[in-house]
Amino acid sequence: MVEKCEVWYGGNFRATGSIIIIIIFQLLINLHSYFHDPGTFPLSCSLIHVACVCAGHNASRDVVTLVKSILFHRRNPLHFHFITDAVAHQILSSLFQSWMVPSVQVSFYDAEELKSEVAWIPNKHYSGIYGLMKLPLTKALPSDLTKVIVLDTDITFATDIAELWAIFRKFTDKQVIGLVENQSDWYLGNLWKNHKPWPALGRGFNTGVILLLLERLRRIGWEQMWRLTAERELMSMLSTSLADQDIFNAFIKQNPVLVHQLPCFWNVQLSDHTRSEQCYTEVSDLKVIHWNSPKKLRVKNKHVEFFRNLYLTFLEYDGNLLRRELFGCPSQPSADSLRSALEDLDEDDQCYDFRRERITVHRLHLYFLQYEYVPTDESVDITLVAQLSMDRLQMLEAICNHWEGPISLALYMSDAEAQQFLRYAQASDVLKHRKNIGYHIVYKEGQFYPVNLLRNIALRQANTPYVFLTDVDFLPMYDLYDYLRKSIVQLDLAHTKKALVVPAFETLRYRLSFPKSKAELLSMLDMGTLYTFRYHVWTKGHAPTNYAKWRTATTAYKVEWEADFEPYVVVRRDCPEYDQRFVGFGWNKVSHIMELDAQEYDFVVLPNAFMIHMPHAPSFDISKFRSSSSYRHCLTTLKEEFHQDLSRKYGAAALKYLTQEGRTSQN
Template sequence: MFYRSRPLHFHLLVDEISKNSLETLFKTWNLPQVNVSFYPVEPWVPRVSWIPNKHYSGVYGLLKLILPEALSEDYVLVLDTDVTILTDLSSLWDLLNQFNSLHMLGLAENQSDWYKKNLATGQRPWPAVGRGYNTGIMLMNLKALRINNFHDLWVDSANEVLQNISNFTSLADQDVINAVIKKYPHVIYTLDCTWNVQLSDHTLSERCYMDTEKMKILHWNSPRKQEVRNKYSSDFNRMHRVFLEMDGNLLRRQLFHCNPVQTSDNVNRTEACRKFTMAATVVYRTHPFFLAYEYNTHSTTDLTLVTQCSADRISLLDELCKRWRGTISIAVYLTDAELQYFLDFIHNSDTLRRRRNIAYHIVYKEGEYYPVNYLRNIAISRVSTPYIFQVDVDFLPQVDLYENLQLYMMKLNLTEVDKTALIVAAFETQRYRFTFPTNKDELLKYLNYGILYTFRYHVWTRGHAATNYNLWKVAVDPYEVTWEPDFEPYIVVSKSTPLYDQRFIGFGWNKVSYITHLTALGYKYVVLPNVFIIHRPHGPSADIGKFRTDPLYRRCLKRLKDEFIDELITNYGTAAISRIKKMTKA
C-alpha cells in the first residue's frame, strides 16, 4: 500500500465472520482509490476439500486452484498474507505484458530443496521442475487458464500424483500447481527471485540478499513467520517492523496519478466548538477481532464483559481478565506503534496469551480526544452473547461475578426483550495495594475501615447516588431504583440495547447520555445486592484535564448535552418528557 502509484482492487474469498471484520476494516481505513470485492468461500471449499492436505492452512490453502472459476477478472496478482512489500507492485503487474501466448502463471522459483529430497515420512515430494515454484506470489492469466481448462489440468494432475506418488499434499496448492507445471512447463513465466524472497527455515535464497535495495517482496513462508530461524531474520524483521509501526493514515494520501476525491465539510469553521464537534465526526481506522477469538458457549443467560482502554491502561487488563472467566470484548485505542507494545504485552502475559474468548478490536488513534463512546460501540457490536456487562477497564470485578450475574438473570427470569438494566454496585479504593474482598461481608468491613468507599463519593456523588448504597448494604434481594439526573451506573443489559451516542468524546456525559437514553425508552433499573466491582486508582487522563481547565470545553459539552436532551424529547415524545422531567428541570 505504501509504495503504490495506481489504484488497487482487492478480491477476497472469505467466510461470513471474516467478511464482517474486513468490511469494517476497509470502510474505516477509507483508503483512496482502493476497492474491495468479497466472494463467499463456502461454495468453493467442496471443490478442493477432496484433496488430502497436511498444510497448516488446512483446506483454505488449496483455494487458489479455483480462482479462474471464482473470479471474472482476466488477470490477477495473488499474494499470500504473510508478505512484506518493499516496492511499487505496479512493476510486478507490468510483467504480465511480457507473457507470451502460452504463459498462464508467473512465479518465482522455490528457494529450498523441498522438491528434490524424500520426505521424512518416506514418501516422495510432489513432482516439480527443478526446485519447483513457490505460489505465495503469483501472476495469473485467468482468461488463459479458463480457455485451457485449468480446472481439468489440476484435477487430473492431482489425481495422478495421489494415486502413484503421495497420499497427501504438504504444501497445499503449491504441490498441485507444481505437478501441473511439471507436465506443462510452457505455462510458466519465471519471476526474478527478488519478487519472492522466501524466509523459510531451510531457504537457499541468499543470492537475493546480496543487494538489499533490490529486494521487492519478503515472504515469511514458515509456520513461525517472523520468528523463523534465519541468520538474517533480525534485519528482515526490522524492515517488517517499519511498516507495522508506521502511521496508517499515511496510506490515506492521494496518489499522484489518481483523480482527487472530493470531500465536504458541513461544519461551520468559525464556530467556537468546531474542534470539539469535528472530533466526533472522525472516521477511526478500525480492525475488529485483531487476534484469534473463539466463542463456543451457547446459553440464554450468557454475557460478555464489554470495555475499552488506551495505551496507558493496558497494564490493567491482566488482572481484570483473571477475575472474569467469561467472554470479553475490548476496544483498544492505540497508535500503530503502540499496537506492537500491546501485542508484546499480550504475548508476555501468562493469563492473556492462553485466552481465546477475549475479542480484541483495535481502533487506531487520531486526534486529541478519546473517542470513548465509539470504542464502547465497537466492543458492543461484536458481542456474540445475548447480554453484555458494561464496565470500564480500571475496575476489578468480584470473584465469580460472571457466574453470579447469570444466576441473578435466571432468578429474575430476565429475557432479551425486557427493558431492564441490572446494576452492579461500584466502589473504589485510594490504595494501589489492598486485599480484594472475597464477599459482601468483607467489603462492608472495608467500608467501615475506610479502605473502600462508594464510587466517586467525594467528586461526583450524583453519578451513583441513585444506586442507594445504604439500602444495598442491608439488602438480600434485588431492588428497583428510580433514575436520577446524571446517573451513570455499570449495568447488565441485552446486547440489543441501543448503542452509545458517539458525539460524546473525551470526558463528560459519555455514559450519562446513554443511561438517560435508556430512561427515555422506559428502562427500569434493578440493583443486585451481593455483587460488586471496585475501581483501582490511577493517574488522571488528558481529557479530564481539559474538562477541568478549559471553560470552552465545558461550554461545548453543555451545548451538546442540551441538544441531546432536545433530541430525546423530539424522538420519543411526551413519554420521554415524563421520564426525564427531572433532567429538564435541572
C-alpha cells in the same frame, strides 16, 4: 456467492519524520528499476487486481501488513479479491469500510463454496485446506477478470506492485502463469534421507507470488488439468506436503512451456532451508520479501536485519497515512456524505474539534486475536463490555481472574501500540488461554478519546443476549458472572425493560485484599479501606443507588432516575447505544442512562452484587476538562443539544430532563 464491497475515500496525505528514510529508499528503488528496465515501469492509472486466500484471525492480521506495504508504494487504483472464511470476511470487510482508502475496491468470495473443490486432496501443510484454494481461482473469481496477482498473506512489498503487474506484458503467447524459482532444496529431494518431494522442474517454483492469466487458463481447461495432475500424483505421493505448490509444480513439470519465470527478487523467500542470498547482490534489487516460515523474524540471512526492519516498519505503520489520493490519476467517487458533513462544519465554531470528532471514521480491526466463544443454550448468557487504551492494559489479567464469562473489549490504540498489545497478550499466561474475549482495535485518530464510540463497538460485538456495561478499571466481585445470570432469570429481564444496577465502590490503595463477600466488603467500608464510588468528588453520580438501603437489602429494589445518575448496569443487548457526540471526559455515561430512563427502563439494584474501582493516574482528557474553560463550555453546549434531541425524540416524556440543563455534570 460473491459479495462485493467497494470502498473509496478522498483523504489528505500526511508524512512524519519516521518515514522519510523509507520514502527516500523507495525513490532510489524506483529510479534503479527505471534505468535498468524502463519498460517494466508503468505510469498509467490502470486498475491492478490482487487476490489473497485469507482465513481465520491470524491470517486476517497478517494480511494487513501486506496491504500496507502495497498501499505505501502504489500509484495505481487497486482491486483486492479476498477468498475468506466467515471470520476473515467479518474482520476484513469492517476494516476496509472503516479504513476508507481512496481508489481501492474490495471484493469477498466465500471459501466455504470452494472447499468441495479441494477437500478431496490430502494435505499435510500447516495451512490446511485453505492452502489449496489458489487452485480453483479461475472458478472463484469473476469470469470477466482476465489477469490477477495472487499473493500469500506473509508477503511484504518493497516496491510498486505496478512493476510486477507490468510483467504480464512479457508473457509469450503460450505462457499462462508467472512464478519465481523455489529458493530451497526441497524439490531436489536432498534435505534428509529418503526425502521424496512431488515432481518439479529443477528446483521447482514457489507459489507465494503468482501471476495468473485467468483468461488463457480458462481457455486451456485449467480446472480439468490441475485435477488430473493431482489425481495422478496422489496415487504415489498419497498427500501434498506444500499444499497447492506441489500441484502447481507437478503441472509445470508436464507443461513447462506454460510458465513464465519471474526474476527471483519478486519472491525472496525467507525460511531456514532457503538460499535467498544467492537471489540478489544488493538489497536495492529487492522487490518482494516472503516470510514463508512460521518462525518469521528468526530466520537466517545476511540481510535479516534489513528484512526485519522493513517488515516491522509496515507492521507498525500508521494506516491513516495511507488515506491519500493518488497523484496524477482521476479522483474516484468517494465518501460524499462524509465530505459534505465536514464541509458543513463551521471552522470558527469554538467547539469545532468536538463536532469533527463525532463524524471521524476510525479504522476498525475486529477480533484482533483468536475468538472461539459460543454462547450457552441457556439464553441468559452475559458479556462484560468495556473499553480501554494502552495505559489500562494492566487491568486485563485482573479482570479475567474475576470474570470467567465472555468479554467484549474495544481498545483505542495506534498501529504500533496494537503490536505491543499483541506481544503482551501472547506472553500472558492468563490471556493467551482465554478464547472468550473479543479484542477490537479502534485505531487512533483525532484529538479526543472517543469513549462512547468505543463502548458502542464493544457492545455491537457482544454475542450474548445480555451485557454488563462497565469500565475496565473496575474489578467485579468473584462469581459475579454466575450471580448475574441467576438474577437475569429471577428478575425476568427477557420480558421486562430493566437495567440491573451493580453497586460501585472504590479503593485508594493500589494493593487490596479483595473482599470475598458482601459482609467482608461492608466491614472494609466501615474501616475506611473502601468507599462508595466517587464519594469524595461526585456523590450525585451514584447516590440514587441508595447505598444505605443496599447495606441491609436481601432482595432487589427499584430506584428512580435522578439527574447525573451514571450506574453500571446489566441490560439486554438490544439496549440503546451510547451517544457518540460525547468524547473524552464528561457526560458520556450520564447521557446513556438518561436515554435508558427515557425508554422507560426500570433501574433495579442487585442486593448481593458489587464492583470495586482500582486507583490509577488521571486520564489526559480529565486533565483537559479541569484545566480548559473552552472544554467545559463545549461540554455544556453538547449537553444542551443532547437534551433538545432527546425531547424531540421522546416528546413529553423527556420534559423532565430539560429542567436539568443548568446543572454542571461530570463523566
